[in-house]
Amino acid sequence: MKHIYKGSSIKLTIPDYEQDGAITFFTVNPTFGTTYNGLNENNEVILVWNDLKNMGRGVLQYKLNNPTTGTDYTRTTDYYIDSDLVVDDDEVLGNVGEKIERDVSSRLDDKINAGIEKVSTKADEKLSQVDQKLTEGLSRVQDDLTQKCPYVGCDYYVYNYDRAKKTYKKTRLYVKGVDGKNGVDGRNGVDGRSKEVRHQPTETTVTIRSGEFHEWEEVESLNITLQPDPNSPFLDEYGFRFKTGRTAPRISLPSNIKLPRTFIILPNHIYTVTIIGTVLEFGSQSL
Secondary structure (H helix, E strand, O other): OEEEOOOOOEEEEOOOOOOOOEEEEEOOOHHHOEEEOOOOOOOEEEEOHHHHHHHOOEEEEEEEEOOOOOOOEEEEEEEEEOOOOOOOOOOOHHHHHHHHHHHHHHOOOHHHHHHHHHHHHHHHHHHHHHHHHHHHHHHHHHHHHHHOOOEEOOOOEEEEEEOOOOEEEEEEEEOOOOOOOOOOOOOOOOOOOOEEEEOOOOOOEEEEEOOEEEEEEEOOEEEEEEEOOOOOOOOOEEEEEEEOOOOOOEEEOOOOOEOOOOOOOOOOEEEEEEEEOOEEEEEEEEO
16 A cells, blocks of 8 residues: 655546546545546546545545446555545535644644655655756767757768767768659659648548658548558658547558557547658647
8 A cells, every 4th residue: 555645646547437437536535535527648647635635534546437338436546645634434525624724733643744754855866866867868969969960961862970980971861852754762753742632531441652641631430551662762651640529530550550659549639640661650639
């Protein structure tokens, strides 16, 4: 059991939460609880000390009330709230003001003070270590940005810094095409910009060719296949953007696509997706 003292916060993941559900957090008496009606994009709730202290001393519990089609349950956590306030299970909310004033002024628990001092000391030590590492890391990043940053030469090839030889080395990456019908760089005369393709909401089964960027308004589903350019010496790159409505759509992608982080699709968002080779990266913005 982990004790939570003054100034602390808790991050909890709520399983089986559905949109518009309500989560009530409490210790002994739900009347003194705190209710949340939404989660962040990682399906988490963050409870700060102002939320926790008025619940009363005891083991933290929460009750999930989903919409009519969801699952309801009550669970007990591994957190013990060391609040100055002691609440009875049959007490009414009207007594809370008087009780808080009386308990806060008279009950200064040595265990709480000792716990705060211990946590603060460890936090200060860790912050000092982190600050030192950040300073060293920022110094290295600044050095890389000012002295070792890749650049495009007058021949339109990219030059990267070779750390072993401490000099710049010409790469095979060519960023400007040749005008005309048959570009010698494999891009057929295109200067590296993606071709933009716009779709109707009903056009949900689409093949995206290398070098194309596709865009939809609100969609209910997307079934996307990718077509590489076999004649290009460059890494294939694809992009697309779509909006979600009140219901998150189902997105189907080729099985070989790699996701460096969880691709969670939320309602009422705009998503921009880039696939380089077989690695997918995305960004989102709430509507």
